[in-house]
Amino acid sequence: MSVTHDARVQIHNPAAAAQRPAARSWPDANNPAVWIVAAILLIMPLIANGFFLIEIFATTLILGTIALSLMFLAGYGGMVSLMQLTIAGFCAYMVAVFGVSGNANISLGWPWWLAVPMALTLATIFGTLGGALAVRTEGIYTIMITLAIGAAFYYFTNQNWAIFNGHTGINNVSTPHFWGVDWRRDIPFYYVVLAVAAICYFAVDYISRAPFGLALQGVRDNPRRMAALGFNVNAHRVAAYAVASFIAGLAGVLQVWNYRQISPGSVSVGACIDILIIAVVGGITRPIGPYIGALVFVLLRTFALDFLVRIGLDGNRFRLLIGLGFLAIVFWSSDGVIGLWQRWRQSQRPQSDHPGGGRGHG
């Protein structure tokens, strides 16, 4: 072990010293843009009316959180699960079944603070069992199994009347009232959604640098080597599904409170694929990606309709716009909008500041 060796390493990589350390501290805590976005989100009720607050921003945060659970699995674990919306929908159904709704013959009438933990527990178990099936496979077969679970759940909810009330679903789901606040009124509900989304976002970001998250990324990069380092690879994968299921479940609770009803239409195969599109358009290499993807998706879904009708097309063609956008993103940027953004940022920086590939995970 010679001292000269270190010198040689330096010669091999003169740029090494210039390389900024990879994100080890809290992400972007020194980045003013992050504080500006946080401030805008916090004062949003002062800026936006009820429509924007709920239909655009709360909906974006809910869909973004479901997509975040997919980002956690796909970006860190290399497992593309199409059943994340199904898990959210399952949790939403359970909130309606255990809680209070207009369908008194089905709902058990538990208070929300009992119904929600129960629903989250069941959703986590459901997602973990699905994950335990899916981790026996890799790549396209994981996608197929999770898609099959999603499709099976959709048809099951359509045909089961005893619990899921068939194709009409469960309506007039009651929402929490306590401390003298109706938490489903626009402004309180916005803050509830924002708080849950923020907690999920920071939790995922934090875990990515904790042993569990690092090990998950190791499993993504090289499962065989992980086993040769002493890790039980499948146990890690199943645990990742459990975490992702819990996150998706939280979003499902918010979703059923948002619409006050849940029906098979909300858990259709198309909706499952929408989550994949949201995650990929936003970018699956970082937790912020799904939220950006969800914002793009919700804005297109809401406003493309008016735009299309104005130019004389069927409003439902908004999916065409999303599809074209999806194609463009996948074609030009494999890590979505945040990938485009990062590349633009790097092209603005002086040459010496970005040695090697600054790209996300391949």
Added chain:
Amino acid sequence: MDSVARRLSAVGAGAALELRGVTRLFGALAALTDVTITVRPGERRAVLGSNGAGKTTLFNCITGDFLPTSGTIRFFGEDVTHFPPYERIRRGLRRTYQISALFPGLTVQDNVYLACRGVSRGRFSFLRPGQTDALMQAADSLVQAVHLTAVKDQRVAELAHGQQRQLEIALALAGAPRFVLFDEPAAGLSPTERAELVEILTSLPAHIGYIIIEHDMDVALRVVESVTMMHNGRIFKEGVPEEIQSDPEVQELYLGGGHE
């Protein structure tokens, strides 16, 4: 040879690794046939043989990447034949790969940290390690031991080949290894890097034994005290390096006759 004898006697008796009649079939092809090997604790051995002799399959059976079709494998007396790889690793077995098997999306430091974490508790921990974390410090000193401190925050995908080979070794030395399998650690290294590899191997703590697969005789025979020759999935000769080098049959089969 005296120092070798001293080292081995200091480590103790028994067998670190004991293979009895290990056979591995791939369909009709016998990659390993009736392999029986005993390696003492602290012993350092080379496994030589031409391509396809079954050397890497032997490693895969020992680590549990493949289960043997028949036969038993004991690690420090314990029958590990049907253990999954991670259980064997947690008992002190380590290996490196012929083609670097690293985590290209993570930094050098994180690669080594994972290796340290894999053989200790808290693999599922949701708490980030601080700078004073014992395993983080263990990772730091391992990174230093293989001379990669200057690039420790770089992603592995950006490393030069020689550096990746050094990292490959660091991953195998994390925790408290008792026995290491090195699969062609010198592959693709420059002569200077080979000299450093020899230095790293010979300066390992006395109780760590290993088996090394290596085509470079200058490396292989300088870092071991015993040699096993394989051919077509069978062991056909065992001995000390000097015997093997001068054996006419070995020279014809493997060394091509013209070696030293």
